[in-house]
Amino acid sequence: MDSEHKSVNTQPLFCDRTSKTIDIAGARVDLGRAYRCGYPEVVFGEQKSTDLILRILHAQADAGQASLVTRITLETAAAIADVFPASVYSLAGKCLRTLSADASKKTAGRVAIVSAGSTDAFVANEAAETVRWMGHVADLFDDVGVAGPQRLLAVLPEIQTADAVVVVAGMEAALASVVAGYLSCPVFAVPTSVGYGVSVGGLVALAGMLASCAANVAVVNIDAGFKGGFLAGLVADRTREIHHG
Template sequence: MTPPAPQSPSIGNEVPSSLRELLASVANGTVGVDQAAGSVASMMRQTDDGKMGALGEVASIPGATVDLGRRDRCGFGEVIYGEGKSTDLMIRIVETQLGAEQSCLITRIDPTSAAQLRRHFRHTHHNPAARTLRIAGQPAQLVSPVLDDAIAHVAVVTAGSTDASVAEEAVETLTWMGIAHRRVEDIGVAGPQRLLAAVPALRKAAAIVVIAGMEGALPPTVAGHVGVPVIAVPTSTGYGANFAGLTPLMGMLTSCAANVAVVNIDAGFKGAYLAGLIATQLIAAEKDAKERSISQYEGV
């Protein structure tokens, strides 16, 4: 009687596409076995009984369910929205993410909670103006990438200095994503010559986050000078008819500039995240093209 074939450990009913792509890379020789083993380990988590859990699983902790598989599915890990969360809960979430070798970004965190988390974790960066806290396993992960015009980066533009706090949230988000940025500050439409002076630098960006309050005219004005996506972030800066950001929001949504997309009021994180995804795709494409060029040269 033929013995039954050995069964592979169950990893759920559906194999994630990231695992299929990794196995295909091993099969065609573009990824080594050791590198693939490390990637598989990062996709899996250890359960309470010491066994390895399913790929892309979540981690259930008191008060939260941490999506540890999000980085493999979406490119970046789960971001913690700090407003309304207790310090103890945020500590437990961060410990879970660091245990999975994922750096952490907390947005809308108050100074008291930020101070308590900084005492609890070793490698942190608090930006009070942005109301953000970044936490990492290694100090090098907290450093902003060096700006290089030859590498895809994001420009963060403000209409006025009163929009700075939203811009700070955008910058902290890009730094957490590992995307270099260029800041262009206080170039609102009241002084159009300031924008014209900045246009050459803006044209080098992969995407531009434009942050503006008042009537919200800056994003479409910038968009008319560049050939890249412009992510418009309306702010609550302005007098009564600004309606706490509703006026610039509606103005940006009704812009005739085709390369403008709009996020929510004061949403520096969301604007930067979208722009960062655009830059990430370009960086990956440039890397793949370079590797293919090297492979073709070596094969000659």
């Protein structure tokens, strides 16, 4: 097998391809990440100028890599779309993505993103856009928090068919444990900063998820929809490989 067809894990740790970095004004773009980690470097757009984001996207595009930019405004996305007209912007998730990072996927995996309340929608949509950028199907199940359990039970059969699940919840964040109790797949719990005073900007939700008695729950940072979506996408990758070769 020639080197072009080896898997990511068989690449030398510091070969030219896996360690390639492009220095541009204001950033050092890690082009080797796609080979080391399976996907290109993701751009955190908050506090970055439009010009800097465009320079990063040009560097990735020149290397044949798809891009995902999180936490950007509609105005910034519009400026980027003028240069990259094929890009897709989600106003709900504040994410911009170019073509799927793995357009070669013949069979996409499926990730369910379950949110407790309407106010959690931004974080849930960030997770969904990340999953779609990775080439998988992302199904959103909004506003199914534990205060109205019948809402969750109505969609549970659909959630149970997913390769991985992301649960997004603020306040006491009980939803993660409840959902996980019905599933045999990993559940990536994303606490949000939604809630009144004692919620302490998501710390109570974070603590509740970390203290979950459900064995299949893993927790990421507060409001980190990208991280939850990315981890779920990696699980979908492996599931697809197992079932479809």
